[in-house]
Amino acid sequence: MLELRPTCENCNQALPPDSLEARICSYECTFCAPCVEAVLQNVCPNCGGGFVPRPIRPSKNRKGDNYLGKDPASTKVRHRPVDPAAHARFAAALKDIPPQER
Ligand SMILES: [Zn+2]
Ligand SMILES: [Zn+2]
Numbered sequence: 399m400l401e402l403r404p405t406c407e408n409c410n411q412a413l414p415p416d417s418l419e420a421r422i423c424s425y426e427c428t429f430c431a432p433c434v435e436a437v438l439q440n441v442c443p444n445c446g447g448g449f450v451p452r453p454i455r456p457s458k459n460r461k462g463d464n465y466l467g468k469d470p471a472s473t474k475v476r477h478r479p480v481d482p483a484a485h486a487r488f489a490a491a492l493k494d495i496p497p498q499e500r
Contacts, residue, residue, distance in 0.1 A: 402455060402471035406430040407478050408437060413452075415471040420452035428452065428476075441489040443480045446500050 400422070402415045406429045413420040419431045423442035434440055434449050442449065456465045492500060 399469060400452070400455070401426055401474075402452070403428040403476060404471060404473055405475050405477065406433055407476050408433040408443075408480055410475070410477045415455050415466055416457065418451070418454075421449040422452045423447045423449055437480065437482060438485065439489040439493075441485075441492055443485050443488065444478075446488070446492055448497055 403413070403426065405412055407427060408429055411430045413428060413430060420428060421431055421434045422428050423445055424447050425442070425445055427442050427444045429438060429449065438449075440448050455469065455471070457467075459465045459467060
């Protein structure tokens, strides 16, 4: 199950479970959309993979107790700001490699 981490790892902006700005990589590294676009260039600084919008977990119990009330978002902040220059080099080294081959 997704942890639904509470903030952007880079800028620490709050990303509540209903945020439309949250982006995750396949390892759930979590960033805000502005950081993914402007700083990360859609390259995860931790694994080199790309990002997708994080799905919103329902806030109401529509079916089978599958909702935030039973499975709340994580409160564990992971604030690990990237070094923009180092990340730019990392992203540049990957940019010509298709995601399937990274
Ligand atoms: Zn951010
Ligand atoms: Zn990652």
